[in-house]
Amino acid sequence: MQVTSEIERFKKYCDSLVSYKRRKTIEVNIGGVKMGGDNPIRVQSMTTVDTMDTEGSVEQTIRMVEAGCEYVRITAPSIKEAKNLENIKNELRKRGYNVPLIADIHFTPNAAELAAKIVEKVRVNPGNYADKKKFETIEYTDDTYQAELDRIKERFVPLVEICKEHGTAMRIGTNHGSLSDRILSRYGDTPLGMVESALEFLRICEEMEYYNIVLSMKASNTQVMVQAYRLLVQKLDEEGLKPYPLHLGVTEAGEAEDGRIKSAVGIGTLLEDGLGDTVRVSLTEEPEEEAPVAAALIERYEDRQGHNEILPLEYPLQDPFGYSRRETREVLNIGGENVPRVIADLEFLAKKEIEIPDLKSIGHFYLPEPDKWTMNDLGADFIYTGDNPVRFMLPNGLKEIVDFVRWSTLEDKNNKFPVFEIQDYHQANVKHPKLNFLKLTLSDTDDTVLDLLRHDETLVVLLSTSNKHGLAEQRRFIYLLIENNIDTPVILHRTYGDLNEDKLLLYSATDIGGLLIDGFGDGAMISNRDQVKHTEKDTLLNSVKFHNETTFGILQAARTRMTKTEYISCPSCGRTLFDLQETTAMIRKRTDHLKGVKIGIMGCIVNGPGEMADADYGYVGSGKGKITLYKGQEVMKRNIPSEHALDELINIIKEDGQWTEPGQSLDN
Numbered sequence: 001m002q003v004t005s006e007i008e009r010f011k012k013y014c015d016s017l018v019s020y021k022r023r024k025t026i027e028v029n030i031g032g033v034k035m036g037g038d039n040p041i042r043v044q045s046m047t048t049v050d051t052m053d054t055e056g057s058v059e060q061t062i063r064m065v066e067a068g069c070e071y072v073r074i075t076a077p078s079i080k081e082a083k084n085l086e087n088i089k090n091e092l093r094k095r096g097y098n099v100p101l102i103a104d105i106h107f108t109p110n111a112a113e114l115a116a117k118i119v120e121k122v123r124v125n126p127g128n129y130a131d132k133k134k135f136e137t138i139e140y141t142d143d144t145y146q147a148e149l150d151r152i153k154e155r156f157v158p159l160v161e162i163c164k165e166h167g168t169a170m171r172i173g174t175n176h177g178s179l180s181d182r183i184l185s186r187y188g189d190t191p192l193g194m195v196e197s198a199l200e201f202l203r204i205c206e207e208m209e210y211y212n213i214v215l216s217m218k219a220s221n222t223q224v225m226v227q228a229y230r231l232l233v234q235k236l237d238e239e240g241l242k243p244y245p246l247h248l249g250v251t252e253a254g255e256a257e258d259g260r261i262k263s264a265v266g267i268g269t270l271l272e273d274g275l276g277d278t279v280r281v282s283l284t285e286e287p288e289e290e291a292p293v294a295a296a297l298i299e300r301y302e303d304r305q306g307h308n309e310i311l312p313l314e315y316p317l318q319d320p321f322g323y324s325r326r327e328t329r330e331v332l333n334i335g336g337e338n339v340p341r342v343i344a345d346l347e348f349l350a351k352k353e354i355e356i357p358d359l360k361s362i363g364h365f366y367l368p369e370p371d372k373w374t375m376n377d378l379g380a381d382f383i384y385t386g387d388n389p390v391r392f393m394l395p396n397g398l399k400e401i402v403d404f405v406r407w408s409t410l411e412d413k414n415n416k417f418p419v420f421e422i423q424d425y426h427q428a429n430v431k432h433p434k435l436n437f438l439k440l441t442l443s444d445t446d447d448t449v450l451d452l453l454r455h456d457e458t459l460v461v462l463l464s465t466s467n468k469h470g471l472a473e474q475r476r477f478i479y480l481l482i483e484n485n486i487d488t489p490v491i492l493h494r495t496y497g498d499l500n501e502d503k504l505l506l507y508s509a510t511d512i513g514g515l516l517i518d519g520f521g522d523g524a525m526i527s528n529r530d531q532v533k534h535t536e537k538d539t540l541l542n543s544v545k546f547h548n549e550t551t552f553g554i555l556q557a558a559r560t561r562m563t564k565t566e567y568i569s570c571p572s573c574g575r576t577l578f579d580l581q582e583t584t585a586m587i588r589k590r591t592d593h594l595k596g597v598k599i600g601i602m603g604c605i606v607n608g609p610g611e612m613a614d615a616d617y618g619y620v621g622s623g624k625g626k627i628t629l630y631k632g633q634e635v636m637k638r639n640i641p642s643e644h645a646l647d648e649l650i651n652i653i654k655e656d657g658q659w660t661e662p663g664q665s666l667d668n
C-alpha cells in the first residue's frame, strides 16, 4: 500500500482531478500587470511586423491591446531590434498605452541583455539560448554534460543579474521543436527532455534567488504539449522548486477552425485541471485575432468552482505523462483497434424528415450515375435520428442509431441500432444481437449498471454530462470502469445550447479533446439544443455540417484519427520572410486532399526547422524570395526561388510515394 501511494504520488500533476481548483502559483510582476497567484488568467500575443518598423509595431500592438492582449511580445533577433524596442515602447507610452512588452529571444544573449533593460519581460528559449543546433547526437559523459551546464551558466548568469537589477521578468519557454542536442542526446525528443531543458535554466535562477519567472512547454503536437506541462508541474513539486506561473500555448496551431480546435485541445485540457496563468493562442492570422480566442478559452473557468460534486479520486489511474489508449472490447466497429467513431446527431433534422441529399452535410454523397454512394474524408460513421428513423437505405459506411422505443416497433431491426435509457434497458425483451447503446451519466452508474456493462458484450456507453465540470465527470466515469476492469467502449457525448459557433468549437474541442488526449473515448457526438430554433432546413443542415467537421477536427487535433492534411504553420513574427497567410492558403489549395500528411510552413530558417519537428515535409523561408524544402528534418532542396517551391515540394511528396491526385470535389 505504502509503495503504491509512493508511485501514485509521482503521477500527481494538479490539485484535484474531480474538483476544479486553479493551481496556486507564485505571483510574478510584469511591469505592474501581475500574473499568477490570485490574478486572473492573462491573455497575450505576439506582433508579426518587423521590429525595425517602429510605427508598424506600435500600431499593431495597439490593435492587439484593443483586442484584449494584456502583454505583447515582440521578437528581438539581434541587438538592433532589441535597441529599437525602446523606440516602440516610448511611442506606445506617449500614446497612452502602458501594456507590458516582452522581448522574444532566440540564440542571442547580447540582444536579451539589452532588451532586459528596456522591456518588462524577456522570453528565452533554453534550447537555443546558449546552444547552436547542429542536429548532432553526441554522447555525453557525466563530466562533459556538467561542463556543458557550466558553459550555459556562464552565458545565462549576466541576463539573470540584469533582470534582477531592473525588475524584469523572464519566461523560460521550452519548445518541443528546438531542444538542444545535449538534451536530445540524454532525454530524447520527449516531454521529460522538454521539462529538463527548462529546469536547467530554472535551477540557475533559483540559485541566484531570482524568482520573477514564468514557464512554458509548447509543442505543436497536443499530446506532447499536455504531457510536458503536467510533467513540469510534477517535477517542480518533486524537486521543491517554486510553483511558477505557467504560460500555455500550442505552437504552430495553424489557421481558421483547425487552428482554433488544436489550440483548444491543448490549452483547454490543461485549463480544465486548473493549470495555466496566461494563454497565448498562435494562429496563422493577424495577431489581433488571437486574443478573443484566448479570452473565450479562459472565461469558462471564471465560475467553474462550486460545480456539482464528483466521485472522489486522488491520482490518475493511467500515466498522465504518456499516451496509451484505454483498452476496450470491440463491439461491431466501435472500440478495440478501431479509430474513434463520429456520430452525427440528426435528431432535429430527422423531425423534418431526412432526404438523400441531406447526407452531404455529413460527408455521404449519392451519385445517381452510376447509382452508388460515395463519401469524403469527413463521412460520419453513425447518425442518431431519435424517434424518426430515415426511410431510405443508408450507404454501407453509415449506420443509424434510433431511440429504443421507436426501434422496438421497426420491422427491420437489423440495420438500425437501439439506444436505451437505463430503465428501458432493464425492461426490454428485445435487443440488437450485435450492438446496443446505453445512455449513461456518472450519477446513473451504480453497481447494477456496472454489472450489466460487465456482462452484456453488445453494449456501448453513450456518456453524457450536465456537470459544469463535465470533462472531469466524464473522466471519472471512465476511471470507474477502469477500477472495475470493465472494457465497454464509451462514446463521449456533449450537448451545448446558447453558444455561438466560435465558442461551441472551442468548448467541444476542450471537452472531448481533453479526454481523447488521455486515450479515453471510442467515439464522439456533439449535440446542440439550439437546433430546435432552426425553422429552415438549410440552416439546420449547415449546423449539422459544422458539428460533423468539428468532431473530425477534434479527433485529428488530439491525434486519434487523421483524416486530412495537417498544416503546422508558424504564426509569423518579425523574422518572417514571406506572407504566411497567403503562402499557407496557396499550399493548402494544392495539397489539402492528402489525408494524414503533415506539412510545416515556417517563416524563417532560424527557428522553423526545429519548430516543425513533427511535420513530414517542410516549406521554410531561408532568404528573401528563397525557400528551403525538407523531408522530416532532412534538407531536400536548399534556397530555391519561391515561385518554384510549391511544385518542388509536390515533387518531393511524389518521390516519397505520399502523393495522390486530387479527386473530384464532393463538397459542392
Ligand code: SF4
Binding pocket: 570, 571, 572, 573, 574, 575, 576, 577, 602, 603, 604, 605, 606, 607, 608, 611
Ligand atoms: S518560425 Fe515563424 S514565428 Fe518562429 S521565429 Fe521563424 S518566422 Fe517567427
